[in-house]
Amino acid sequence: MIGRTVGRTRWAPASSLVVCGLVSLGRAGPVTAQQSELWAEWTAQGVVAATGADPVPGDRALSEVRVVQPVVMLHAGWGPHLAGLATLDLEGLTMPQGELALGDWGEGFMDRRHPHTYAHELLVSGTDLLGRRDGEGQVSVTAGKGFAPFGTDDPMIRPPLRYPVNHHFAQILERAVLIGAGRQGPVTLELGLFNGDEPERPDQWPLIEGRFGDSWSGRLTAAPVTGLELQGSYAHVHSPEHRPGAGPDQDKVSLSARWEGPVGGHPIYGLLEWARTSEAGGFFVFHSLLAEGAWTGGRHRLYYRFERTERPEEERISDFRSLRPHLENSILGITRWTVHTAGYAVQGLRLGPIRLEPLTELSLGGIGLLRGAFEVEPFYGDDRWWSWTVGLRIAGGAPMHRMGRYGAAAPAMGADHPDHGMES
Numbered sequence: 001m002i003g004r005t006v007g008r009t010r011w012a013p014a015s016s017l018v019v020c021g022l023v024s025l026g027r028a029g030p031v032t033a034q035q036s037e038l039w040a041e042w043t044a045q046g047v048v049a050a051t052g053a054d055p056v057p058g059d060r061a062l063s064e065v066r067v068v069q070p071v072v073m074l075h076a077g078w079g080p081h082l083a084g085l086a087t088l089d090l091e092g093l094t095m096p097q098g099e100l101a102l103g104d105w106g107e108g109f110m111d112r113r114h115p116h117t118y119a120h121e122l123l124v125s126g127t128d129l130l131g132r133r134d135g136e137g138q139v140s141v142t143a144g145k146g147f148a149p150f151g152t153d154d155p156m157i158r159p160p161l162r163y164p165v166n167h168h169f170a171q172i173l174e175r176a177v178l179i180g181a182g183r184q185g186p187v188t189l190e191l192g193l194f195n196g197d198e199p200e201r202p203d204q205w206p207l208i209e210g211r212f213g214d215s216w217s218g219r220l221t222a223a224p225v226t227g228l229e230l231q232g233s234y235a236h237v238h239s240p241e242h243r244p245g246a247g248p249d250q251d252k253v254s255l256s257a258r259w260e261g262p263v264g265g266h267p268i269y270g271l272l273e274w275a276r277t278s279e280a281g282g283f284f285v286f287h288s289l290l291a292e293g294a295w296t297g298g299r300h301r302l303y304y305r306f307e308r309t310e311r312p313e314e315e316r317i318s319d320f321r322s323l324r325p326h327l328e329n330s331i332l333g334i335t336r337w338t339v340h341t342a343g344y345a346v347q348g349l350r351l352g353p354i355r356l357e358p359l360t361e362l363s364l365g366g367i368g369l370l371r372g373a374f375e376v377e378p379f380y381g382d383d384r385w386w387s388w389t390v391g392l393r394i395a396g397g398a399p400m401h402r403m404g405r406y407g408a409a410a411p412a413m414g415a416d417h418p419d420h421g422m423e424s
Contacts, residue, residue: 037079038078040074041397042072042073043398049161052387053387064100066099071090075401081126086121087119091115092201099115108322109322121146125140127407127408138407140181140408140409141178142177143177145176145177148177149191150252151275152256160361161361162387164307170273172194174206176194179193179407188409190219193212197245216236217252219231231258248280248281253275255273268295274289291306292305301344309337310335314331333372334371336367343359359392362386364386367385
């Protein structure tokens with residue numbers, strides 16, 4: 001996929017040099033074009049998905065149809081030193097009551113994945129600021145709204161459609177961020193300041209006054225060999241569940257190993273991830289272990305995910321909603337969710353410029369109580385559950401970028417990018 005021009009527009013004088021690479025929030029590499037070249041790149045996708053689960057809260061079966069992950073992205077920049085990124089997420093319109101996904105939680109939703117904010121990413125990045133003075137290295141500064149430099153890739157760009165239970169332990173997103181990043185050889189270091197409060201509704205913006213800079217994170221990434229990426233990160237997040245800042249703090253750690261490359265002539269993707277979140281000075285501690293992989297043969301992609309994650313059981317106001325704002329004394333207990341998800345997708349189908357990817361997934365899970373007063377079987381009807389999804393991913397433009405990696409930390413989008421396995 002490297003070097004493709006799908007979804008990309010360039011404006012430059014006729015005498016401009018041929019571009020050998022791009023530096024942007026979603027693409028990084030050597031640039032030999034004239035400094036004055038203006039470029040832009042767009043991406044759009046959405047998934048029409050029918051999902052069912054049995055049992056759900058209240059000891060019943062439930063199925064529904066939603067449009068999930070509807071996003072439009074625009075990258076633009078001027079030469080090698082200035083780039084911008086905007087990602088519009090329309091889940092607040094297509095799934096205002098969330099997406100049915102047992103075990104998922106956050107932002108007032110339980111057993112449903114919450115809709116993300118409309119302005120999912122909105123950032124400006126100064127890239128390769130030192131030019132030739134740091135040799136082959138790069139230094140960048142990024143500011144705006146987006147992901148803090150912590151943890152692994154957003155699940156939206158990974159092969160399974162279902163979001164993992166650990167989404168709020170493994171990523172910190174939709175914050176006002178100021179990020180400095182440097183890359184030298186195979187090693188990248190990122191440091192970021194951001195506001196601790198997480199969104200409460202899709203149209204909400206980060207609380208800047210009194211909150212920006214109350215939280216910080218750092219991430220170190222190494223690529224010792226082609227295709228392999230090792231990541232370690234730490235974050236201190238002030239009062240994420242209470243917007244005015246009166247809630248408990250979180251200390252978060254993430255370690256991961258990621259592989260993307262051919263094995264035996266077939267594209268292989270794999271991720272092994274461990275995460276730990278400590279809240280209220282260590283009074284609550286949550287662990288997560290996740291492993292997922294995908295194999296592609298021709299138009300066929302098979303994938304599988306195993307996850308074991310502990311989550312808080314918050315005081316609920318309905319089957320699928322929890323009390324907000326969340327305070328430490330509203331946690332009724334801690335449960336451990338073990339989830340197996342297997343899926344199959346067909347790639348390479350087209351309708352003109354539109355890419356189509358039919359897919360199906362099956363998840364089997366179990367729920368165990370670690371501590372607290374929460375009663376699993378009376379609430380759900382059983383401590384075992386299963387769910388299914390049949391969907392159609394519709395996409396156009398360039399491949400989706402690796403959300404959360406900006407400036408010097410942004411890898412090249414191409415052979416090393418999972419892109420759901422969809423061709424461009």
